[in-house]
Amino acid sequence: MTAPLTDLSHVRRPVSEAQGLPNPHYIDSQVYNEEKHAVLFSSWSGLAVAADVPEIGDAVPLTFVGMPLLVIRDKSNTVRVFQNTCRHRGMILVEEPRKIEGAIRCPYHSWCYSTEGRLVSTPHVGGPGQNTHESIDRDLLGLIEVPSHIWRDVIWINIDGTALPFEDANADLIARWAEFDKPLYHGGADSAFQLEVECNWKLAVENYCESYHLPWVHPGLNSYSRLEDHYHIEKQDSYSGQGTLVYRQLKAADGQVFADFEDVGEKWNEAAEYITVYPNVLLGVHRDHAFAIVLVPKSTERTVENIHLYYATPKTNDAMRAANTEQWKLVFEEDIFVVEGMQKGRHSPNFDGGRFSAVMDSPTHCFHAWIAGKIENYRATAQAAE
Structure with missing residues (x-):
């Protein structure tokens, strides 16, 4: 019997008792290859x-x-x-x-x-x-x-062909965002940009899942959409993230705003949600625009983030659209030093995966537990085949 590359027994414990994924899941090439098959190829990535x-x-x-x-x-x-x-x-x-x-x-x-x-x-x-x-x-x-499969303009792939049909695998989220089941219009060349970050792809997911870091990393955003205005979103083995009850629409000098998606409910007048669809897609919805971030793993310690912004109508104000792109680019760039800093920290041999705040980190723990479960299932299947 081949010994497992890492011990994941502590990862799937309740959030108040769990530790995060161990260091090799961020820096080791063998584990990276195992995750490729166990997580990325077996899911709708x-x-x-x-x-x-x-x-x-x-x-x-x-x-x-x-x-x-x-x-x-x-x-x-x-x-x-x-x-x-x-x-x-x-x-x-x-x-x-x-x-x-x-x-x-x-x-x-x-x-x-x-x-x-x-x-x-x-x-x-x-x-x-x-x-x-x-x-x-x-x-x-x-x-x-x-x-x-295409959903919210993202091209999702299941390389090994073993996942449930996309609509079944993601039925809960599709129902949650049913009000946004409307045409999406990509903003064009000025509504797409790319960020290269020196970190494992999972750290970009972990950072996106939680709002705990807002006061220190995003002071501008936190000035109007405060930490206490946010709530957790968690669906075991599917997705996790955060929502805000205070979304502030971008306005031009003359008061012009982007057109709303048709017939979105009153909940979305000031609310917005930011969800990671496991494993590697970060989605955001607002009453008047949306975005998709596709994380492309390049190595154990390098990830490319492809960011795309969408609107409810095919034509939008050029200056407003450019300003919206620049606003989001600033927010996402503010996260780079955090995810790269955590990557550097994973080279500390005595770091044990860290502990979670049971109150603030549960969406991140939800993601870790899903990763651990996928890997354990993959290992069990491989062992049974020996």
Whole structure:
């Protein structure tokens, strides 16, 4: 029997007794690889947003935890995710974002695939001038498609195909935000930005889940949406985060505001919610705009945050939209020194995962307990197979 890489027995205890995930879960390459399979590949993980491929034929190559993927909007206007690998000799198909006008052509031997993933052309495969061969069944050699789903414009993927259907896995949150089940309009180029942070991806989640740090890290935000105005949001094994009862709309000098999402209830006049959908997507909803942050793990100690802002109407005031982006960018940048500081702290060999405030840290503990449960299930399955 192979010994487990880490002891997680203390993580799933009640929050008042629990310790956090041990150091190796932030700095060790073996544990990072284990989490890749146990957590990121087995769940509905965020990859990108549909706004990244706005038009038919748009194709964007991405790498998710080492796996080369291709996001494409096919000729029927469906967003698909494929492994970005030719079925012939494993060549990468698309190296840079581009428009696919006809077929996806492998640059090595010119095998071609439709935007729906079918293998449609195999030139000279049977010899010069012979484009077919009995040993090559095109119907069996299409691109390998990764199960995907779009919700709130996020492209969610389940790489190993074992997760429940997305609507079942996230039914509780979908119902919670049913009032926001309206069209989302991406704000465009000035409503998307990227932050690179020197930390493990989980620390970005942990920081987003809680409001405890507001008075010290976000003094501007805390000046009107105070710590005491916030509440916890927790759904075991699914999501956690925070909400505020005091949301202040952005106003232009002439009093103009963004249009509200149609028919949102009175609760949202001044409320807003910020939730992490496990494992790696941070979502925010307000009466007049929303955002999605897709965390892309790059290594044990490096994460890219892709941030996108959305509105209730396709046209918004340019200056207001830019100001809103800058406002949120400032808030998210204020968190960088915290998550990077915690990452440095995980190199202290005697740090034991830390303790939680039973009152203030329960959304973070909820996330840790979910991670630990996913890993323990993965280990049990691996052990049974030995």
